[in-house]
Amino acid sequence: MKTVFINCSPKNRFCASSYFAFLQRLFVGGKKVNEKLRSPADHARILEQLRDAQTVVFCLPLYVDGIPSHVLRFLEEMEGFCKENGLHLSLYCIANNGFIEGKQNEPLMQSFEHFCTRAGLRWGGGVGIGGGVMLNVTRILFLVDVGLLLLNTLLSVVNTGSFFAKGAWISFGENAALLLFFNLGVLFYLARMGRHIRKGSFSGKKYTRILLPSFVFILFADIFFVIISLFEGGLFRGWLAKKEYRA
Numbered sequence: 001m002k003t004v005f006i007n008c009s010p011k012n013r014f015c016a017s018s019y020f021a022f023l024q025r026l027f028v029g030g031k032k033v034n035e036k037l038r039s040p041a042d043h044a045r046i047l048e049q050l051r052d053a054q055t056v057v058f059c060l061p062l063y064v065d066g067i068p069s070h071v072l073r074f075l076e077e078m079e080g081f082c083k084e085n086g087l088h089l090s091l092y093c094i095a096n097n098g099f100i101e102g103k104q105n106e107p108l109m110q111s112f113e114h115f116c117t118r119a120g121l122r123w124g125g126g127v128g129i130g131g132g133v134m135l136n137v138t139r140i141l142f143l144v145d146v147g148l149l150l151l152n153t154l155l156s157v158v159n160t161g162s163f164f165a166k167g168a169w170i171s172f173g174e175n176a177a178l179l180l181f182f183n184l185g186v187l188f189y190l191a192r193m194g195r196h197i198r199k200g201s202f203s204g205k206k207y208t209r210i211l212l213p214s215f216v217f218i219l220f221a222d223i224f225f226v227i228i229s230l231f232e233g234g235l236f237r238g239w240l241a242k243k244e245y246r247a
């Protein structure tokens with residue numbers, strides 16, 4: 001069985017879609033192909049990959065409560081391609097959004113469902129994930145944790161000659177457990193969808209989010225965006241500056 005994972009985020013690197021695609025791949029067997037859809041230059045290459053595939057998984061961000069426009073352009077072309085070549089792939093979708101409620105991806109899911117009907121594909125369902133940006137940050141925090149553990153182990157070897165820095169391992173375990181907890185909803189639904197992808201069956205639409213109380217999420221999101229605004233042109237310059245239209 002061949003499954004094509006299409007990361008549809010227009011970002012060059014460090015996008016949430018690639019994180020969720022990575023997690024989903026852990027639960028899918030057979031031949032797995034990773035593709036990136038960022039511009040029309042990617043269309044022909046991806047369509048060729050679909051020719052002998054049984055399953056396609058779209059991993060994408062929610063833009064203005066819907067499918068990003070560059071993905072819509074691709075779907076238009078894909079519809080014609082599938083009809084011309086008699087393809088009846090199973091299509092699954094992993095959508096993530098910035099706000100906390102994953103349910104906001106419902107209109108996007110419906111668009112994919114309608115697309116499948118039009119293109120003659122089998123709609124397999126999807127997972128809508130809220131707090132995608134923050135979940136994506138958890139993987140960086142995990143790597144930082146691993147780095148700290150290695151550093152502490154090194155210091156322990158130098159200072160005491162022991163490879164086992166107990167305090168560092170306890171702190172690593174606590175942090176890793178917390179990060180895992182934030183991701184539990186996502187892991188559960190992606191594991192569940194992985195089972196359906198393997199069987200080629202319908203998984204339904206499921207919505208989850210970062211497992212964090214909303215008031216904590218809002219606090220951290222506000223701090224995050226203030227910092228980002230400062231880096232991207234200054235707080236008030238960024239918000240109040242006259243916007244220039246760029247075609």
Ligand SMILES: Cc1cc2nc3c(=O)[nH]c(=O)nc-3n(C[C@H](O)[C@H](O)[C@H](O)COP(=O)(O)O)c2cc1C
Nearest residue numbers: 009015016017061062063064065097098099132133
């Ligand atoms: C143009 C644009 C529109 C967006 N619209 C929404 C939206 O309607 N609702 C929402 O919750 N997040 C929205 N977001 C946030 C993205 O969905 C969020 O940042 C997502 O994690 C990006 O995924 P990626 O890193 O895979 O590109 C929007 C972001 C951009 C750039």
